Amino acid sequence: MSLAQYPVDVLSGVGPQRKQHLEELGISTIQDVLEYYPYRYIDYRVTDLGEAEHESQITVQGKVYQTPSFRWFKKNSSRLSARLDVDGIMVQVVWFNQHFLKDKLIPGKTIMVSGRFDRHKLEILAKRTFVSEAEQEKQAGRLEPVYSVNANVQINWLRKLIEEAYRRFGGEIGEILPSTLIEEYRLLPRATAMYYLHFPKGQQEGHQARRRMAYEELLLYEAKLLYLRRLQKTEIEGISHRFDHEKVEELVSQLDFPLTGAQRRVVDEILDDLQASPQMNRLLQGDVGSGKTVVAAIVLYANYLSGYQGALMVPTEILADQHAESLRAILRPLGLTIVSLTGNMRARERRDTLSQIQMGLADIVVGTHALIQEGVVYRQLGLVITDEQHRFGVKQRALLREKGSNPDVLFMTATPIPRTLAISVFGEMDISTIDEMPAGRQPIDTYWVKIDLFPRIVTFVEKECQTGHQAYVICPLIEESEKLDLQNAHDLYEQLTLELSPVRVGLLHGKMNPAEKEEVMRAFSENEIQVLVSTTVVEVGVNVPNATVMVIYDADRFGLAQLHQLRGRVGRGGGASTCVLVADPRSEQGNERMRVMTETTDGFEISRRDLEMRGPGDFLGVKQSGLPAFKVANLAEDLKIMEVARADAALIVNDPEFGSKPETKPIYDRLQAEGLNSKSFD
Numbered sequence: 001m002s003l004a005q006y007p008v009d010v011l012s013g014v015g016p017q018r019k020q021h022l023e024e025l026g027i028s029t030i031q032d033v034l035e036y037y038p039y040r041y042i043d044y045r046v047t048d049l050g051e052a053e054h055e056s057q058i059t060v061q062g063k064v065y066q067t068p069s070f071r072w073f074k075k076n077s078s079r080l081s082a083r084l085d086v087d088g089i090m091v092q093v094v095w096f097n098q099h100f101l102k103d104k105l106i107p108g109k110t111i112m113v114s115g116r117f118d119r120h121k122l123e124i125l126a127k128r129t130f131v132s133e134a135e136q137e138k139q140a141g142r143l144e145p146v147y148s149v150n151a152n153v154q155i156n157w158l159r160k161l162i163e164e165a166y167r168r169f170g171g172e173i174g175e176i177l178p179s180t181l182i183e184e185y186r187l188l189p190r191a192t193a194m195y196y197l198h199f200p201k202g203q204q205e206g207h208q209a210r211r212r213m214a215y216e217e218l219l220l221y222e223a224k225l226l227y228l229r230r231l232q233k234t235e236i237e238g239i240s241h242r243f244d245h246e247k248v249e250e251l252v253s254q255l256d257f258p259l260t261g262a263q264r265r266v267v268d269e270i271l272d273d274l275q276a277s278p279q280m281n282r283l284l285q286g287d288v289g290s291g292k293t294v295v296a297a298i299v300l301y302a303n304y305l306s307g308y309q310g311a312l313m314v315p316t317e318i319l320a321d322q323h324a325e326s327l328r329a330i331l332r333p334l335g336l337t338i339v340s341l342t343g344n345m346r347a348r349e350r351r352d353t354l355s356q357i358q359m360g361l362a363d364i365v366v367g368t369h370a371l372i373q374e375g376v377v378y379r380q381l382g383l384v385i386t387d388e389q390h391r392f393g394v395k396q397r398a399l400l401r402e403k404g405s406n407p408d409v410l411f412m413t414a415t416p417i418p419r420t421l422a423i424s425v426f427g428e429m430d431i432s433t434i435d436e437m438p439a440g441r442q443p444i445d446t447y448w449v450k451i452d453l454f455p456r457i458v459t460f461v462e463k464e465c466q467t468g469h470q471a472y473v474i475c476p477l478i479e480e481s482e483k484l485d486l487q488n489a490h491d492l493y494e495q496l497t498l499e500l501s502p503v504r505v506g507l508l509h510g511k512m513n514p515a516e517k518e519e520v521m522r523a524f525s526e527n528e529i530q531v532l533v534s535t536t537v538v539e540v541g542v543n544v545p546n547a548t549v550m551v552i553y554d555a556d557r558f559g560l561a562q563l564h565q566l567r568g569r570v571g572r573g574g575g576a577s578t579c580v581l582v583a584d585p586r587s588e589q590g591n592e593r594m595r596v597m598t599e600t601t602d603g604f605e606i607s608r609r610d611l612e613m614r615g616p617g618d619f620l621g622v623k624q625s626g627l628p629a630f631k632v633a634n635l636a637e638d639l640k641i642m643e644v645a646r647a648d649a650a651l652i653v654n655d656p657e658f659g660s661k662p663e664t665k666p667i668y669d670r671l672q673a674e675g676l677n678s679k680s681f682d
């Protein structure tokens, strides 16, 4: 019996309720328990004070120097403090609400304390204190694992559970990597590595264990992507689009501008996919403003010429209307009917649109993801383009491809990531990259100013508007402080309306109803409104080339990806554009983000810098990243391991005997256990 077949309630003390609580953490089998790794360790190794960083967690051992001082404040709250002689350095230690220690801290006694270190005050805010010699001996040098838990699962209980699981089932942990790879990379055996992660010994062992499990995790992930890719190429019959190439070229020659070399290249790559019979599964990466929409228009046209309908999925309704407009401008003269399907339609209008789609009267449908979810019936859907790639994980991507008659699928993203990372994390897809901006674009000048200079920014915005240009002023709207932020947007709107008069100012935020939003956006794009105060609803995709100023208020509250997207709303026409970041960052990270933004406008470079700073999950926005959440591996640090794992996975998966060879069968079985078959997986 494999460890995945023992339910977690074979462990003692796990009744129906606890079972359910564990399930909330994703734990339902013994395998899950054993593979529930800590995300960090508390370090009880004694720290060298000379090297300890400000605000870090440290552990020291020293002699109590004098009788501690103690006082109660409020009811049940107390503060105890004592000076500790740590190898000749006098350190102040403070304990809150630990009055029981008062009588134990006898001058001359050696104790061990761990807590947060204030380097400037030479003070430790104590968390754990070990008074007896025996305790100190037991604890010293230990690394205590910390697991992610929730309100229903106590960490100490979980630790005991893991201990029991190890005692009873640890011996059954089998190897899943081929021995050739284990030897080549000198990896720890699986059981040993897992043991060290839960019951860490020392630095060296911990490092080896992490390296082994990170490699395994990445290898399994890459094997999954590559296997899925192989199945799709060989088993899923797609549509072989047949169309008149000359007609497509005619459209290209009639555009207002010549395509950039990069646009030309990706158009050809996509057209090749359309014609080929395997189902297209391609990711189109292009920086903000690099001209993805026109690429979408051209390939939708080719799809139409082959006799199929196309769907374009965008993240917001504002964008649905806007993209429908852009597509109409290009494709209506050629006789195509483009409809948008959004939530603000009246019931009757919606019904009519749905039947137009069903009868095949609509050639292209633009809308949010509801387009493929809620009973929209197509006559013959041949191509789905989605502009929301980063919101989808591997599984959703797989599901999307299975809609209806296996339409070709193109995922577009304006959040470009370095190619090697893209290949590794989105590797079940082919990847096209637009790495060139249209000619004649002027660089966007970016300035970072402190909030007290805001009045000068207002004057600058006024001047720009007098020359006929338009401006965005963005206010953060963060969920936790939504009310306050919304108030800020309103206040700013009123302030600017007053100060900029007669320049017309508009307000846009997510809480407005769709018709209101649409009206404000229309007025802004037709230059009836010159200044648009907005929350981040304009973040992606909005295209008003006459806007040349982007002011971002409290800019340090945004992540780099968002700042880059927001800045990308300007610099879309021929005019010189300016982005002003208004911020007094409170953290070093905030300062660094402002610096990166003023140093470069290249999205790939920004993603690279952000990766270095924080890890890719943050760059792409935690919730919508679509990046896999790994247990041990960390994409920012383990990119090299990932590349190696990908190459190894390719050899394993492409071997015709992958599923039967004893060396690779455990990996094959793991993929099968995930439900990975020719259709989809969970």
Ligand SMILES: Nc1ncnc2c1ncn2[C@@H]1O[C@H](COP(=O)(O)OP(=O)(O)OP(=O)(O)O)[C@@H](O)[C@H]1O
Pocket: 257, 258, 259, 260, 263, 286, 287, 288, 289, 290, 291, 292, 293, 294, 414, 438, 439, 540, 541, 542, 543, 545, 568, 572
């Ligand atoms: N080859 C080109 N030459 C000149 N202008 C171009 C070219 N391609 C696109 N444009 C123009 O550049 C602007 C931006 O293009 P588009 O909206 O397609 O960018 P995008 O890549 O979709 O950006 P975003 O990710 O910000 O939505 C549009 O006004 C478009 O008409």
